[in-house]
Amino acid sequence: MGRELAEPGLHACQIVARRADDVQSDRNVGLPVRQLEIPRIARTDADEGQGVFGAGLAGKGKPKDASHRKTLPGEEDGAPGKQRGVRAFQGRLLRAGGVLNWVQSHRDIRAGRTRWSPIGPGDGFSGPTFFSLCFPIIGDKPCDVKRAKQPRPHCEAPTNGVKCSHGRRVPQHRSASDRDHDRKGLNMQASSRFLIKEPATRKRPGWAIVWIMLVAASNAKAADEQNGMVLIPAGRWVVGTSDSERTELAKRFDCHPSWLGDDLSRRESALAAFWIDRSPVTNAQYLAFIEATGHPRPDWWGRWGGVFPIEYADHPVVGVSGLDAVAYAKWAGKRLPTAEQWEAAVGGPNRSTFAWGDDWPGPVRLPRRDRIWWELPGTEPVGAGNRGRAASGVQDFAGQVLEWVSNTVPHHGVQFQLMKGASWFHEDPVNFRTASGWYAYEGWRSAFTGFRCALAGDQKPPPARQSKPKQAISAASAASQLKGTSPAGPIALAAAGGASRHLSIRCPALGQESVALSAPETILWNGNGVLTWQKTPTMTWTERTSARAAYRMQFDELRVDAEFIARDALVEQRFTAVNLTDKPGSFRTSSCFNLQGHPMFYDCEQLRTFALDSRGVFVPARRLSRGGDCVRWVTGPTASDLGEDLRWAVLAVASRDGRQVIATGRSGAGTGFSVATNALFTCLHADSSIEVPARGQATTRQAFWFLEGGLDDVAKRWRGDLELDQGR
Incomplete structure (x- = not known):
C-alpha cells in the first residue's frame, strides 16, 4: 500500500468526483x-x-x-x-x-x-x-x-x-x-504510485494548502461515448481459442475439450473502429420498437398482460431470437456486432480468460434463487456494475443475457446463429469466458437470450428510443402470483393431436411447469430416415386422455403403433413396429424428451446431467465428448466414452436445488444403445435398435421418471421398471 503516512507534514488531497451515486x-x-x-x-x-x-x-x-x-x-x-x-x-x-x-x-x-x-x-x-x-x-x-x-x-x-x-x-x-x-x-x-510529502523540517508563516485535483464533469460527453455506445478503436485483436488452450481450459473447468467447440478458432483479427452498445438492449427500448413496428412481443410478457413488470424497464430484454435481434437493430439504425467485435470490446487488448482477468468469479455477482420462473427472469437494471465491466466501458455481459451476434453457419438445413456472453441463468465459469460461444437455431428464444447493437466507427450513434407501459404489474406482485400456484394430482398427459407427435407431461409434485415429448422425433428403417423432425407422416390418434394416449403411423414398408401410459412417477412409451415386407428389418427410434419448459430442470450447461456407463455408474455429461459443428445441439458421446458392450441407455437430470430428478432410459432387448443431448433445449435422447422379423412385429420400451431424490433413486426404478436382469 506504500509508505506509512503517520508522519507530520504530509498534506491532504483534494478530490473532485464525477458521480455521487455510483x-x-x-x-x-x-x-x-x-x-x-x-x-x-x-x-x-x-x-x-x-x-x-x-x-x-x-x-x-x-x-x-x-x-x-x-x-x-x-x-x-x-x-x-x-x-x-x-x-x-x-x-x-x-x-x-x-x-x-x-x-x-x-x-x-x-x-x-x-x-x-x-x-x-x-x-x-x-x-x-x-x-x-x-x-x-x-x-x-x-x-x-x-x-x-x-x-x-x-x-x-x-x-x-x-x-x-x-x-x-x-x-x-x-x-x-x-x-x-x-x-x-x-x-x-x-507514476502509478505517489505520495505527497512536505519535508517535516520546513517551516513557513501562515497557512499553506497542497492538494491534487482530478476533474471530470458529469455531463461532459467523452469523444468515445455517445448515446449509450462505446467507440472501440481500430486495431488487431486476438480472438478465439486454440486446441491446446481448450485442452488446458477443459482440465481447469472439469469438462471435455469438445465442449469448447463453439469458440472461434484462435486468430488475430484486424478490425476497423466500431461502436458497440455499452449495455444490452433493455425492455423499454424493445417496447418502443414493438410499438413502432408491430413486431411480436416476447412470450413471457404475455403472462403480465403483454408488457413487462414495471421494475424491468431498464433490465435487458429477454425471450428474443436472433431474427428478432436483427429486426430491432435494423429499425434502430444499427446492426449486430460480429463475434470478433464482441470479444475485442469485452476482452480488450490484454487478453485473459475472463474480461477481468484469470480469476473466478472476480467482480461478478450472480443471483442465487431457491426457485426460478421463466416468467420472471433474474436480470437486473443495466449499469449496476456487478454483471461484468470491461476496460472499454462495455458492461453487463456476464450474468445478464446470452447475446446474439451476427455470425451464422448452416446446420440441419437451417441457419444457426452464434451467441456470446453468459446470462443470469448460467453458473458454469467456463461459459463466462470472453471466448465462449453458443450456436443455436436463429429462431430460438429463451428467457435468457438478448442482444446489444453495433455500428461502424465512422457513423454517429443515433439516440436510443424507449417506451414504458402506462400500466404494469409490479415484480413483487408477479412473484407472489407465481409462488401461489401449487397444482396437485397425478402425472397428466396432454397429446397435441392431428398430425403432431408431441405430448406435454405435467408432474404436479415437481411444480406447475410441463415438459415436452416428441415421440418419436426420428425413425430409421433399415438405416434409412423414414421419419425426421422435418417430415410429417400419415398418422391417426386413437386415444388422448390424461392417463393414456395412442396413435398409429403408416409408412410404405412399416406400420408403427405408439402408446403412452402415465402412472406413479412414471410415463412409459411403447413403439410396436409391424414389418409389412417379406424381409426382416432394423427399426430404430429416437424420442426427444425436452426439459426446457421447466427452469428447475433445464440444464443448458450440463452441470446436472448424467449418463449411465457400462459399469452402471452415472458419469457427468460434461466430461463426455461432443461431436459436430454445433456442439450444444443434438449430439452425444462416442461408444468408447461410456464403455464397451453398453446394454442400456439412461440419462438423468437433477433439479437446480438437488432435491428431485427427471430421467429416461431403455434397456433389455435391443442393440446399439446410445445417448445424446441437446444442451440448449435439455433434450434427452436414449436410443436403441431392434430387429423386426418378416411379416412380424417387435416392441421397444422407454421410461420417463419424475422422482423425489437423486441418482440412486433413478438406478432403483430403472432396474425395476424395465425388468433389468440384475446379473447383466
Whole structure:
C-alpha cells in the first residue's frame, strides 16, 4: 500500500468526483467503493492495477474512539506511533477496467490500527457535481479533525479570507514549492504510485494548502461515448481459442475439450473502429420498437398482460431470437456486432480468460434463487456494475443475457446463429469466458437470450428510443402470483393431436411447469430416415386422455403403433413396429424428451446431467465428448466414452436445488444403445435398435421418471421398471 503516512507534514488531497451515486463492489479491496471516472488524459498507466494517494494529518486533538466501528476486510495491525493523538488518513485509487476507484482509510496511531472505509453517501457525496477533500495544514499542525473521523468533502478551494469547514481562515498566498507539488501530483501518467510529502523540517508563516485535483464533469460527453455506445478503436485483436488452450481450459473447468467447440478458432483479427452498445438492449427500448413496428412481443410478457413488470424497464430484454435481434437493430439504425467485435470490446487488448482477468468469479455477482420462473427472469437494471465491466466501458455481459451476434453457419438445413456472453441463468465459469460461444437455431428464444447493437466507427450513434407501459404489474406482485400456484394430482398427459407427435407431461409434485415429448422425433428403417423432425407422416390418434394416449403411423414398408401410459412417477412409451415386407428389418427410434419448459430442470450447461456407463455408474455429461459443428445441439458421446458392450441407455437430470430428478432410459432387448443431448433445449435422447422379423412385429420400451431424490433413486426404478436382469 506504500509508505506509512503517520508522519507530520504530509498534506491532504483534494478530490473532485464525477458521480455521487455510483457505488460498486471492488473485489481487490473487498469493500464497496466510490467510483471516480477520470478523463482519459489523466488515467493512471498502472499495470499493477492501482495508484496510491496519501494524505496525513497530525495534531494535538484526541482521536475519537473507533472501537464501535466494524472491522472491514483489508484492516491491518500496525505498531503504535510515537506521537500521541496522531491520526493519519490514507487513500487508494484503484483501477478496474479503466475506471479509478477511491477508497480511504484512517489510522489511529494510539490504537495502532488502520481502518478502511469507503467514501459513501454519508460523506456528503450526494447532489453536486464537484466535491473536495481539502485539509489545510499550518507547518506541522493540521486543523482540528476531532469533528470528523474521515476526510469529508466540505472545504472549498482556498481563497483569501474564507474559512474552511473547520473554522480556520485560509490565506491565498502559496509557495513555489507548493505549486511544484501540485504539478507533480497532476502528472498521473508519470507514476502509478505517489505520495505527497512536505519535508517535516520546513517551516513557513501562515497557512499553506497542497492538494491534487482530478476533474471530470458529469455531463461532459467523452469523444468515445455517445448515446449509450462505446467507440472501440481500430486495431488487431486476438480472438478465439486454440486446441491446446481448450485442452488446458477443459482440465481447469472439469469438462471435455469438445465442449469448447463453439469458440472461434484462435486468430488475430484486424478490425476497423466500431461502436458497440455499452449495455444490452433493455425492455423499454424493445417496447418502443414493438410499438413502432408491430413486431411480436416476447412470450413471457404475455403472462403480465403483454408488457413487462414495471421494475424491468431498464433490465435487458429477454425471450428474443436472433431474427428478432436483427429486426430491432435494423429499425434502430444499427446492426449486430460480429463475434470478433464482441470479444475485442469485452476482452480488450490484454487478453485473459475472463474480461477481468484469470480469476473466478472476480467482480461478478450472480443471483442465487431457491426457485426460478421463466416468467420472471433474474436480470437486473443495466449499469449496476456487478454483471461484468470491461476496460472499454462495455458492461453487463456476464450474468445478464446470452447475446446474439451476427455470425451464422448452416446446420440441419437451417441457419444457426452464434451467441456470446453468459446470462443470469448460467453458473458454469467456463461459459463466462470472453471466448465462449453458443450456436443455436436463429429462431430460438429463451428467457435468457438478448442482444446489444453495433455500428461502424465512422457513423454517429443515433439516440436510443424507449417506451414504458402506462400500466404494469409490479415484480413483487408477479412473484407472489407465481409462488401461489401449487397444482396437485397425478402425472397428466396432454397429446397435441392431428398430425403432431408431441405430448406435454405435467408432474404436479415437481411444480406447475410441463415438459415436452416428441415421440418419436426420428425413425430409421433399415438405416434409412423414414421419419425426421422435418417430415410429417400419415398418422391417426386413437386415444388422448390424461392417463393414456395412442396413435398409429403408416409408412410404405412399416406400420408403427405408439402408446403412452402415465402412472406413479412414471410415463412409459411403447413403439410396436409391424414389418409389412417379406424381409426382416432394423427399426430404430429416437424420442426427444425436452426439459426446457421447466427452469428447475433445464440444464443448458450440463452441470446436472448424467449418463449411465457400462459399469452402471452415472458419469457427468460434461466430461463426455461432443461431436459436430454445433456442439450444444443434438449430439452425444462416442461408444468408447461410456464403455464397451453398453446394454442400456439412461440419462438423468437433477433439479437446480438437488432435491428431485427427471430421467429416461431403455434397456433389455435391443442393440446399439446410445445417448445424446441437446444442451440448449435439455433434450434427452436414449436410443436403441431392434430387429423386426418378416411379416412380424417387435416392441421397444422407454421410461420417463419424475422422482423425489437423486441418482440412486433413478438406478432403483430403472432396474425395476424395465425388468433389468440384475446379473447383466
